[in-house]
Amino acid sequence: MVEQPFEIKAPIAWLPAGLISWYALDGLPVALVTSWVALVGGESPRIRTAWHGRQVPLSRFWDGGDFVLNVPYESGFSKIRQLMGSGSLFLDAEVDLGQTCAAGVVAVAPRLLDCAVQIECVGGKLINTGFDVELCGDVVLLHRDKVVIDPVETPDLCAIQPLRA
Template sequence: MEKQEANKKGAIQPMPKVLVSCRGLDGEDNALVVGYCGNCSYAPPMVMIGIVPTRYSYDMIKKSGCFVVNIVDKRYKETFDFLGKYSKRDCNKLADMKVNLEDGKVVNAPILSDCPVNIECTVVDSIMTGSHEMFIGKVEYVHADSNLVDEEGNIDFTKIAFI
């Protein structure tokens, strides 16, 4: 295999496609598309999400200290695209897309009911990496569609039709 130098940006692919939901201190809910995210500790279980400080959601996560990572499947594509295109600054996007919400079980942020997996997280640290601030979230509770979970609680991710 012959190699040549390629661009550095977004070098790890495929990029995950998740929706992060959050709640401001005034009780306002929001959600945005996040591609800069991943697992970052096995024990204890931790995930990280990268949020650009100009996002409307940024202050909400920074101040509330929690967020929910919602794994999305193809049935949610239209909503996913909308939430990644429009800011809460410009429209009430959750209401516009009739997004079904429930309160988190542990953290004070909404979960997106129609997503098959919702991961509730508490922010334990953050680092400004450059364009994004990486929020490290301790995984507090994972909600998963019962059709996906085996007797030991493991999620069969092969059953999710990822976007």
């Protein structure tokens, strides 16, 4: 009998789109990998993203909580994909990801400074769509390469690199 080599396959079949970060109940900056993001600009900019953390007890997110959507540089995505290969979606932002964290300017949530874009959001709400859970919130401030961008002054959120198609 010829044995076939055993191949380890990643338990997660999608690519990451970014990291949602917030403070856990003990104040620890945590992050959750998300698979997609929808941005709506205009007078009341909003964000909606996949929420894959409902099965991890430490990833509890409360209605009305603030969060930051962080979009890493390509090198950061490589590390995230590596962690996903072990089945990890919920991460300690500093230990697992090696990220430098700073408090949000408006949102009470950690910004991951080693990411290309950080989008501060308030009024987070988990919505069960019947298919999967989604997180939505109001966009209050954006950071792009350490430049602060007011979403009211720049309503076309998709024009911000690397979010542009």
